Amino acid sequence: MSIQQTGAPVRGSELTTVIPIKFLKRGIRKVVLPANSSVVVDEEPQYEAPILAALARAFHWQRLLDDGTVESGAEIARREGLHATTVNELLRLTRLAPSVVQAILAGQQPRTLSLIWLKNHELPWAWDEQEVLFGGFDAASVGMVPNEMPRVSP
Secondary structure, three states, X not given: OOOOOOOOOOOOOOOOOOOOEEEEEEOXXXXXXXXXXXXXXXXXXXXXXXXXXXXXXXXXXHHHHHOOOOOOHHHHHHHHOOOHHHHHHHHHHHHOOHHHHHHHXXXXXXXXXXXXXXXXXXXXXXXXXXXXXXXXXXXXXXXXXXXXXXXXXX
């Protein structure tokens, strides 16, 4: 499967959401990796595919709103064939702290963090409060210092 993002603005009545990821099969398990990843098999991060897809959609939609391609979340919902509530719940993901987004993209998010949780809970506005919140999820199970998000080296 080859997925490619052109970055060109979308014009017209339909939107196309492109998510640059690749799927690998490890036994009976599917692993989701960024398209340009060169991860060693034994050291693979644990990516949460639904959260990655939701983040990609949310930031894409936010870009469409910012550049005026669409006027509202309701218009995105109409074009994508989704309920407006779903679109607005996912757009809230664009408020995540950069360190939280970076940890999710690196596959270092808390194991108990799920898209359902993100959609059903209001997030703190302050990024440091988000880091404390997500850092306390399951710090012991992912080797993090409690109340801190993992820091991903560049």
